Amino acid sequence: MVNWWIFSDAFLVSLLAYVVVAVSLNLEAGFTGIPNFGKHLFVFIGAFTAQGIGVRVAAWLYEKLRPEEAAQALSEVSRLVPGAAHWGSLVDAAADTDANRIIMNSYLKPFITSHAAVEALLLVVLLVVTVALAMLFGLMASYAALRLREDYLAILLLSFAELMVMVVFYQTESLSGGNKGLWAVTFTSNPLRFALIGSGVLAVLAYLYAERLANSPMGRAMRAVRDDEVAAGVFGKNIAEIRLKVIMVASALAGLAGFFYTQANASSVAIAFNRVVWTFIPWAMIILGGMANNLGAVLGAVVFLIGKRLFEYYQAAIGVALHIEAGLVASLLPNILIGILIIIILYVRPQGIIPERMSRTVDFERIAEEELEGR
Numbered sequence: 001m002v003n004w005w006i007f008s009d010a011f012l013v014s015l016l017a018y019v020v021v022a023v024s025l026n027l028e029a030g031f032t033g034i035p036n037f038g039k040h041l042f043v044f045i046g047a048f049t050a051q052g053i054g055v056r057v058a059a060w061l062y063e064k065l066r067p068e069e070a071a072q073a074l075s076e077v078s079r080l081v082p083g084a085a086h087w088g089s090l091v092d093a094a095a096d097t098d099a100n101r102i103i104m105n106s107y108l109k110p111f112i113t114s115h116a117a118v119e120a121l122l123l124v125v126l127l128v129v130t131v132a133l134a135m136l137f138g139l140m141a142s143y144a145a146l147r148l149r150e151d152y153l154a155i156l157l158l159s160f161a162e163l164m165v166m167v168v169f170y171q172t173e174s175l176s177g178g179n180k181g182l183w184a185v186t187f188t189s190n191p192l193r194f195a196l197i198g199s200g201v202l203a204v205l206a207y208l209y210a211e212r213l214a215n216s217p218m219g220r221a222m223r224a225v226r227d228d229e230v231a232a233g234v235f236g237k238n239i240a241e242i243r244l245k246v247i248m249v250a251s252a253l254a255g256l257a258g259f260f261y262t263q264a265n266a267s268s269v270a271i272a273f274n275r276v277v278w279t280f281i282p283w284a285m286i287i288l289g290g291m292a293n294n295l296g297a298v299l300g301a302v303v304f305l306i307g308k309r310l311f312e313y314y315q316a317a318i319g320v321a322l323h324i325e326a327g328l329v330a331s332l333l334p335n336i337l338i339g340i341l342i343i344i345i346l347y348v349r350p351q352g353i354i355p356e357r358m359s360r361t362v363d364f365e366r367i368a369e370e371e372l373e374g375r
Contacts, residue, residue, distance in 0.1 A: 015302065019298050019301045019302070020199070020257035026296075027246055027250045028247060030356075031246075033225060033226030037154050038157035043254045043257060046256055047258045048176050051185070055103075055108070112187070113187075119187055119188075179270075199261070202256055202260060223292070225243065295354055
């Protein structure tokens with residue numbers, strides 16, 4: 001019998017984050033035919049904003065609004081952490097991996113939560129920065145290859161994402177803590193609840209936006225680009241512009257999902273946002289649920305994550321039944337099963353659980369009736 005406590009608030013935050021990422025990936029791959037295999041970079045941008053940028057902004061505000069307390073905090077932390085002579089300000093200290101946790105929990109967190117105006121301002125700033133950075137990275141990653149075939153674009157996006165996450169962010173301590181990571185700026189006295197509410201609101205808005213977009217003239221243009229680029233170009237559609245707009249919007253949604261996901265975890269390391277967890281799994285979700293169907297993307301995320309959580313709960317029993325070590329069951333078997341699942345779905349039901357639906361178009365008969373009634 002399953003203990004339902006395994007579906008905790010933290011699990012729900014993760015589920016909602018994956019729903020947003022799956023919907024955003026569906027806009028790219030399902031509706032527009034953009035094979036984005038670098039999705040993990042854009043999810044990490046949200047985490048980077050909360051930790052790498054957020055800690056610096058919060059420390060700067062602390063120094064400006066409470067200079068004496070900030071100076072005292074810097075002096076106290078300098079005595080606790082060795083090698084602190086190079087710190088010129090609390091901003092530098094807050095971004096140091098050794099001092100970050102002390103400063104965040106002892107000084108910046110109480111400061112942020114005790115001032116509603118500061119908390120609201122910081123939240124708005126970080127959300128705006130998350131959207132701007134994610135869209136900028138989407139532009140940087142894809143602009144040069146937007147006129148190339150899908151396979152070249154897929155290779156470019158994957159390579160760029162791996163370069164940024166695994167080399168730049170993971171190996172550079174000054175950006176987001178390197179391989180040690182940083183504690184992120186969190187909001188309210190209950191960050192997990194805040195993350196749950198924020199992720200829920202974002203998931204609803206992302207779904208409604210994706211549905212509205214899919215049934216708009218832009219949505220029909222996206223499908224035209226996916227189905228036949230030559231025909232779409234002949235009818236005057238700017239293929240590169242449509243792809244660029246979709247990538248930038250989808251990147252912004254993925255970044256916001258990463259931001260709220262990090263609120264529930266307080267701290268993170270770049271390597272946690274790898275291609276398996278935040279690219280291949282969302283691909284499996286939209287393939288399972290149904291490409292070019294937003295409801296299918298949501299359903300695919302829900303079914304996949306609940307199944308994965310149940311697998312984790314029963315992994316010890318599975319290991320015994322298959323005579324496999326528990327460590328191998330936890331580390332290798334899930335990825336093998338994901339690959340098998342994708343192959344089975346593509347072979348048995350390539351359209352997914354919910355097939356693609358046609359876009360809603362103008363009801364010419366209703367318009368004609370209204371015109372006749374008006375006369």
